[in-house]
Amino acid sequence: MKKKLVSALLCTAMTAAVLSGCGGKSEPATDAAQTSADAAGAETTEAATAAAAENLTEFAQVPEDVDREQTLTFAQGADPRGLDPALVDDGESSKPIVQMYEGLTQFGDSNTEVEPCLAESWEISDDGLTYTFKLKQGVKFHDGTDFNAEAVKYNIDRQTINKTEDMLYADFVYGDVAECNVIDDYTVEIKLTKASTPFLNNLAMSLGAPMVSPTACEAAGNNLNEAPCGTGPYKFVRWDKNEAVVLERFDDYWGDKGVSKEIVFRTITDNSARVVALTNGEVDIIDGIDANVVDQITAAGCLLNKTEGMNINYLAYNTERITDPEVRKALSQAVNVPELVQSLYRGYASQATSILPSFMPGYSADVTQTEYNPEEAQKVLADKGVTELHMLAYTNPRPYNTATGQTLAEALQGYWSKVGITCTIDAYDWTTYKEKIGTGDYDVCLYGWIGDNGDPDNFLNLLDSEDIEINLAQYHDEEYSQMLAAAASLPNGDERNAAYGEMEQKIADENVWLPISHQENLAAYVSNVQNFIYHPTGNTYLSQTYKN
Numbered sequence: 113m114k115k116k117l118v119s120a121l122l123c124t125a126m127t128a129a130v131l132s133g134c135g136g137k138s139e140p141a142t143d144a145a146q147t148s149a150d151a152a153g154a155e156t157t158e159a160a161t162a163a164a165a166e167n168l169t170e171f172a173q174v175p176e177d178v179d180r181e182q183t184l185t186f187a188q189g190a191d192p193r194g195l196d197p198a199l200v201d202d203g204e205s206s207k208p209i210v211q212m213y214e215g216l217t218q219f220g221d222s223n224t225e226v227e228p229c230l231a232e233s234w235e236i237s238d239d240g241l242t243y244t245f246k247l248k249q250g251v252k253f254h255d256g257t258d259f260n261a262e263a264v265k266y267n268i269d270r271q272t273i274n275k276t277e278d279m280l281y282a283d284f285v286y287g288d289v290a291e292c293n294v295i296d297d298y299t300v301e302i303k304l305t306k307a308s309t310p311f312l313n314n315l316a317m318s319l320g321a322p323m324v325s326p327t328a329c330e331a332a333g334n335n336l337n338e339a340p341c342g343t344g345p346y347k348f349v350r351w352d353k354n355e356a357v358v359l360e361r362f363d364d365y366w367g368d369k370g371v372s373k374e375i376v377f378r379t380i381t382d383n384s385a386r387v388v389a390l391t392n393g394e395v396d397i398i399d400g401i402d403a404n405v406v407d408q409i410t411a412a413g414c415l416l417n418k419t420e421g422m423n424i425n426y427l428a429y430n431t432e433r434i435t436d437p438e439v440r441k442a443l444s445q446a447v448n449v450p451e452l453v454q455s456l457y458r459g460y461a462s463q464a465t466s467i468l469p470s471f472m473p474g475y476s477a478d479v480t481q482t483e484y485n486p487e488e489a490q491k492v493l494a495d496k497g498v499t500e501l502h503m504l505a506y507t508n509p510r511p512y513n514t515a516t517g518q519t520l521a522e523a524l525q526g527y528w529s530k531v532g533i534t535c536t537i538d539a540y541d542w543t544t545y546k547e548k549i550g551t552g553d554y555d556v557c558l559y560g561w562i563g564d565n566g567d568p569d570n571f572l573n574l575l576d577s578e579d580i581e582i583n584l585a586q587y588h589d590e591e592y593s594q595m596l597a598a599a600a601s602l603p604n605g606d607e608r609n610a611a612y613g614e615m616e617q618k619i620a621d622e623n624v625w626l627p628i629s630h631q632e633n634l635a636a637y638v639s640n641v642q643n644f645i646y647h648p649t650g651n652t653y654l655s656q657t658y659k660n
Contacts, residue, residue: 170221171643171656174371178658180361184372184641186652187386189400189509190542191354191379194337197322198271201280201581202542203511203562203650206318208357208377210651211370212254213322213342216245216264217315221653222645224422224566226312230259230323230343240307240601247298251366253325254347261300266326268292268302270334280579281320284570288600307601309608313565318651345370345655354379370655371643381508381541383516387636390414396641396659397652401634402514403458409636418460419633422563422648423512424467424571427524427626428584433555439496440623443556444482445489446531452523453629456515460634464627467571467616473604474568476613481620481627490531501528501535504557506545511650512560512631517545520558520628550581559584560631562650568612569600575619585624592618 192205197213200206218229231245251259271282272289288308293301304311315321328341340348345367346359357377361370378395380386387405389395391412401409401416409416429440453463468475493499503525506517513520518539525535535556540548549557564570576596577583592615599611619625635646643657 171645174643174656174658175660178371178660180371181373182371182659183374183376184654184657184659185376185378185395185397186654187378187380187389187395187398189379189381189383189386192351192357192377193543193546195340195348195351195357196324196336197319197342198279198281198324199335199337201319202546204379204542206651208359208375209322209340210318210344210653211346211359211375211655212340212344212348213318213324214344215315215317215321215323216247217312219316219566219647219649222647224313224316224563224648226316229316230264231315234312241304243302243304243311244295245300245302247300248366249298251343252364253328253343254341254362255325255328256364257325257327259323259343260297261294262297263323263326264300265292265294266329267323270329271320276334279320280581281317283577283579284564284573285314285317285320306597309600309602309604310565310567310569313567313570317564318649319564346375349374368656371658372654375654383509383514390636390638393638397635397637397644397657399633399635399646399652400509400511400514401636402509402516403460406460406634413639414636415639415641417633417635417637417644417646419646419648420469420471421461421512421631421633421650422469422472422566423560423631423650424464424469424627425461425510425512425520425560425629425631426464426467426558427628428557428559429624429626430552430555430557430584430586431624432552432586436496437622438492439498441482442489442492442496442498442531443501443528443533444623444626445485446493446533447524447527447626448484448486449481449626449628450484452527456520456523457629457631460514461629461631464629467619467625467627468568468612469563469630472563472566472568472571474572474609474612476609476616479613479616479620482623486527486531493531493533499532499534501533502553502555503535503537504545504548504554505537505539506542506558507539508542510542510560511562511633513558513629514631514634517558546581549584552580552586557584564649566648568609569596572596572599572612572615575624587619587624 188204190204193202194200197209214229216231217226230248232248234245236243271279272286275282288304290303290305295301324336325341332339345365347362349358349360351357359375361373386398390398434440450463466479503521505521509516521537528535575587576593595615602608633646637644640659642660
């Protein structure tokens with residue numbers, strides 16, 4: 113499928129920095145040889161960066177003589193939680209999911225502009241409450257059954273009328289849906305309870321929105337986590353837990369066929385081991401890179417892809433435990449965020465002065481966060497009698513925090529110790545961590561978010577969810593809910609942007625979160641990998657990616 117060119121704004125945001133030449137295995141370099149290589153690399157960086165930037169706007173046409181029997185291997189830092197898009201909420205699950213599933217709409221190759229996908233076209237009523245979709249004909253699910261209007265209704269009813277508590281993205285995607293009606297075999301009508309500007313963007317999201325096979329879903333007892341079945345260019349082969357998810361090309365795919373015969377998503381939790389696997393040629397692409405390994409990657413002749421991240425890395429205060437806003441403010445005052453970000457991320461992340469990244473609609477430079485003031489923090493905490501905190505953290509790197517959660521937790525622990533607070537840290541692997549935060553047994557915890565759809569509602573909605581695994585601050589405020597609903601119904605423009613700025617200031621004033629950083633998207637790959645784009649949503653669509 114051919115998609116639109118990136119907009120001027122996101123084209124700037126998505127410029128890559130390619131820092132080296134060839135890939136695969138390499139011998140250790142002598143100091144003199146390394147110095148020479150570094151000098152040569154510096155001379156060619158500008159040209160290589162320009163070429164990479166051109167490639168990153170859209171997928172290039174694949175040469176006819178490319179090897180279509182190859183295997184492409186992507187290594188990530190944690191195992192998926194599952195492979196049913198309605199039942200998971202993490203990026204590690206999302207990466208294999210987007211190879212197997214599709215939604216009614218999709219995003220551009222390197223931006224969040226909405227385009228047709230399983231829906232060929234749509235009409236919106238004048239009041240913004242009724243969407244009528246014309247569906248693509250001749251599309252098959254991986255089990256051979258037909259994609260049609262009944263399948264769309266099944267998927268929407270599954271996450272509205274028949275929603276279960278583990279459908280974590282249902283409210284994000286379908287929260288405003290009143291009903292879904294079949295008009296004919298390839299026409300479906302969706303009625304909303306209120307006008308929703310983000311709705312078409314929501315339908316392109318990688319979680320919640322993708323269409324699953326109704327037949328396969330019923331056969332699997334309404335849980336496709338281990339038996340995924342969609343319409344995408346790749347189909348499921350097997351999942352070796354904590355090792356790899358294996359996919360193969362779906363030759364009956366309705367669009368441009370996948371290039372590689374097989375795509376493997378390997379789980380390598382340790383950052384250093386993941387880098388070694390790349391530089392030894394065991395894997396082709398990795399993500400979850402931190403600043404400490406960049407030189408090792410480029411010295412081995414691999415390429416670094418660096419793009420501005422549509423994400424937020426934050427500390428959440430459990431507002432049902434730390435109920436006093438003055439205590440939350442004092443805890444935030446104890447942390448020197450600019451120093452912390454520079455120390456941990458060494459220029460590969462920027463300080464978060466807002467929940468929203470600066471390039472997103474709704475971002476306001478006028479939002480003011482609590483400033484570093486350890487003297488005031490120590491006084492308030494002593495007056496309030498606060499001496500202890502219990503923090504939950506994760507042990508692995510995340511796309512929004514490449515330093516690992518435990519490293520960030522220990523840095524925060526150090527700042528708080530200087531103002532008289534003893535912070536106990538309980539750190540877990542990612543899967544266990546998700547289970548632990550679901551209990552609500554913490555004073556503070558670390559988390560983050562990667563924007564799913566390029567709309568500010570997707571970020572600010574986190575603080576209005578009833579699901580503790582999304583709204584970790586357990587923040588419930590009627591005024592905020594009303595502000596959020598009103599903003600979602602406004603058309604894009606200055607009034608809507610201002611509404612999100614007001615919501616951000618309210619959250620900052622009440623110190624619900626301590627915003628920390630916006631991480632740059634960092635991925636690396638061997639130099640013969642072609643057509644690789646790290647999407648701003650944190651996904652990697654690999655059907656047109658290949659090795660030459």
